[in-house]
Amino acid sequence: SAVISQKPSRDICQRGTSLTIQCQVDSQVTMMFWYRQQPGQSLTLIATANQGSEATYESGFVIDKFPISRPNLTFSTLTVSNMSPEDSSIYLCSVIYAGENIQYFGAGTRLSVL
């Protein structure tokens, strides 16, 4: 199993501000992903975080709104910029370890934007 620490676990933010979410893994992983789960819905992949280079974004998500960093093989951040109430969601970090075929998830960050 994996040890994935995601911070903060929840936050309430004001419209127009930004929030940075951190994801720390217990050991090196090959792949890190960021997902959004809107209330009552399934997971939507935002981007794949690439170590040392720009993240790979899915259709509908852009770097200006969701900048992502991955400075090393165990850590990544996702920033939700210029927030609006529509950004209220759970944001989930997930990882895949080398040689494995399983995606492990962090506990998520519950974001409410007022």
Place this chain on the structure above:
Amino acid sequence: GEDVEQSLFLSVREGDSSVINCTYTDSSSTYLYWYKQEPGAGLQLLTYIFSNMDMKQDQRLTVLLNKKDKHLSLRIADTQTGDSAIYFCAESMRNFNKFYFGSGTKLNVKP
């Protein structure tokens, strides 16, 4: 993208078996997964099956895969109230850089 579909709700009585179903469209998927999400938590991997297998059993959980019909099911024997959660099926493609998730099935277990 790929379509992974699940029914939205299932209600069972404690002690009964639960069967949660999932259909997918891409026959090139390599692994299929079942995740559990309890209220306020992330996704917990329950079990997974390689696409060339028909069945996998792990304690109270039985996964059945019908590759011809692209149908995956999760059977929970002797369902308990602690099994109440949302269950997601997911499939991965050959190089694991894409996972596709179903909409989730909310399982309600009545005492």
